[in-house]
Amino acid sequence: MCGRFVQSLSPAEYAQSLNLDLFDSTPIGRYNVAPTTGVHVIHQVGDRYRDSVIPWGWKPQWATGGRPGPINARLETVATKPFFRPIWKSGRCLVGADGWYEWKTDPDDKKRKQPYFICLKSGDPLLFACIGQLPHGDEEPGASDGFVILTGAADAGLVDVHDRKPLVLSPDFALSWLSSDTSADDALHIAEHQELPAEAFEWYPVSRDVGNVRNKGPHLIEPIDDPLL
Template sequence: MCGRFTQYEPRSHYIEVISPDKEFASGIDDIPLDRYNVAPGTRVLLLNQREDKIFLDPVNWGYQPGWAKESKRPPMINARVETVATSRMFRPLFEHGRALVMADGWYEWKKDPSDTKIKQPYFIYHKSHTPLFFAAISRFHPEAEDAPDDDGFVIITAASDEGLLDIHDRRPLVLDRDQALEWLDGDTLPERALEIAEKESIPPSAFDWHPVTKKVGSIRNNGPELIEPINDPLV
């Protein structure tokens, strides 16, 4: 799964990497975002395309349509790639609300096989330290003065393999530049978007990771010390 990630570079850092040919309609600056512990339930800058322009909008991380709220189901923060295009909850978002989450890396907690109460957080990032673009799906109203309660987004996850499986059995779906732009494009058919998600994401072999402080477990903590490697991991 993906339950915490970082988004600490300036907007310009991510945009320069994805460098869309289409017009970018939102403001771009060189002020660091400084978010080292992005948690569900908070508003996150989301890349999305409307007509031929790329936008950055703050959207709540978590999605709970009205019928799910009535049945007391908690907000979802992730959607599995295996069912994202067919499930009752996510199919409309997949067809009409594809988006990207800019990130530098994400956190996963590795469990001690002999005692699952013991968990060690790890920070996972691209081996080349390039920005990451998580495939996401969303429903939101950018022009509304008051956002509806069911506005939000989820990050798509896939099964882990190779060495990354040792940390966690799920991972966020990370797209490279070309696939990310095609994913955003409203002219991309859902069938093609599913093909990108299922077959063309960046493989686990492209990532590296190291253990970090358990302080990342509290959303009150935020700072570069959270991503620094530690020498005495619990697991």
């Protein structure tokens, strides 16, 4: 499960990986992005692309109760689950990231966990396939806007094979994912068959400081020499 990630580059740098020459060149500088916080999201508006900041997490208006909405959606059920029906066909978007964190748990002591940072071996930005309720035209994000990250099958974990991993697309397929010309069926095919393979990634242990959302800064992605696990 993807529960924390890094978005340190500028919106322009993430867009450049898609050969899009637009967006703000100011670095975002976030090394511990947590659920419910505002995140830069790339989406299509008419015949152009837009960078919007909307919360990580979403639920439909009919979902009552005080609990926040989910932050991830399972690829296996996202196209058919009524919960995500309002955003599946028309809410495709991308989140640019440097990498994400995953925790390895001691099987003999569930409270003993070691975080790892996962990124591309190439050093290129990651492009998470997402769906969300998104702003239209030039309007500001609304109170109901938000997004979820699609996650791969249970055997797709990297650090721990039991973990789910975010769906990461290559730039070419990421653009097709974004395009309004891509049907919902074709988008599902992309998600099911075109995610980057495990061999494209590398990972290493990092400080347990990342477990506290108040901790920020580039030291969080520096490798450590004495991991717990």
